Amino acid sequence: MLTLADCIAFSDLLPEEIDEICCHERLGFMVALTKGHSFLERPWGPTAIRQMMRDNLTRLMRGGELKRAVPTLETYHRFQARHPGGVERRAA
Template identity: 75%
Template sequence: MLTLNDCIAFSDLLPEEIEEISRHERLGFVVALAKGHSLLDRPWGPPAIRQMMRDNLVRAMRRGDAASCAPTMEVYHRFQVRHPGGIDRRRTA
């Protein structure tokens, strides 16, 4: 039987990254995990996930929620190192 930790390990995402996807997409953790894993299989997936994190950061800054800005930036930078590149679909048109 697979546990949640097994699923996280197979997803190639960190729990904090899944939380960012969950927050952006307003999904439960397990559904966000599946969506994030699915996005990583696409050439445009990593840029899409990075954009979700940037959107979360902008939203926090507009709310004046400085407490969540630093952790979001840390997760963003860690994700960018682990999953560089990709094709931004918005720039290929």
């Protein structure tokens, strides 16, 4: 039987990255984990996930929640370092 830790390890995402997808998409943790993993298998996936995090950052900063924005920004930078590149699917 797979544990939650196994699923996270297989997803190639960190728990805080999955939380950002949860927040943006308004999904439960396991559904967001699955969505994030499927995104990473596509050329545009890392770009799409980074955009979700930027959207979350924008919402927090516009709402004046700067203390909550700091961990999101750190998660964004960590994700960008782990998953650089990607194709902007909306540019075509």
